[in-house]
Amino acid sequence: FSPVLRERLGHHIHGEVWADRIKSVMHKNGLLERPIHIISANMHSVMNSLFAKGTLKPSEAKKDIFKTYETLSDSKNIAIRNKVEKSALQNGMIYIKDTSGTNIDVQIFDTDKIDFSKTEFKYLEKDKENKAVIFVMDYAFGEQAYETLDEFLKPIKADGKDVHLDVKSISIMGKAGILEGGKGDVMIPSAHIF
Numbered sequence: 001f002s003p004v005l006r007e008r009l010g011h012h013i014h015g016e017v018w019a020d021r022i023k024s025v026m027h028k029n030g031l032l033e034r035p036i037h038i039i040s041a042n043m044h045s046v047m048n049s050l051f052a053k054g055t056l057k058p059s060e061a062k063k064d065i066f067k068t069y070e071t072l073s074d075s076k077n078i079a080i081r082n083k084v085e086k087s088a089l090q091n092g093m094i095y096i097k098d099t100s101g102t103n104i105d106v107q108i109f110d111t112d113k114i115d116f117s118k119t120e121f122k123y124l125e126k127d128k129e130n131k132a133v134i135f136v137m138d139y140a141f142g143e144q145a146y147e148t149l150d151e152f153l154k155p156i157k158a159d160g161k162d163v164h165l166d167v168k169s170i171s172i173m174g175k176a177g178i179l180e181g182g183k184g185d186v187m188i189p190s191a192h193i194f
Contacts, residue, residue: 015144017100019151022108022135023165025096027158031110031133036165038135038152040145040172043105044081046136047088048072050109054118055087056080065120091115102140102148109134132168145172 026032039046052068072081089095092113096106112131116123125131140148149170155162 014101015147015151018098018102018104018148019154020156021100022096022106022152023156025094026108026133027156027163029094029108029110031108032156032158032163033129033166034133035130035168036133036135037168038137038149038170040137040140043107043136043138044072046109046134047093047107048084050114050119050121051084051088051091051093053120054115055084098138102144103138104140104144104148105138107136109136140172 023032048069052072053065056068071077072084088107088109092110094108094110096108098105110131110133111123111125112128114123123131137148149172153165153167155164157163
């Protein structure tokens, strides 16, 4: 590599802009010092699992939950997809469209604002300071995943003090390949959990 290329690779220009914006939004919403779980996934999986059951009509929600997720994954069902997204945005989800050049959008879920009785999950934590923040970043692979997370995990100055993020888990799925099959293609992931 040329010295210029080596220098540019080491400077994480897009990742730094991406991370700074996200941490700024988290600070503005009082989420910086809460426990954080980071997931690299598509932009509907976590949202659907937290909000589909409580948002959709009882007849739709009574279906097998996986059938509901399948319905929501179909691009023909834009109306119900939008309904779930609207509910999520009103009940603890913050959506951050990327403007940094990384092309990695982010959803941040404040579990303090989610009514878990309307989900398939039980969440027992009562103390707001200990309630998790679920940080979902659109799929990132290889160097891009490293760059963005390296920048995100750096401490931030907020209100005159250094804040070290309380990251409890990181789950990055790397796509290893696609197998063609009679029932459709199957993506084989390789998980990296830190």
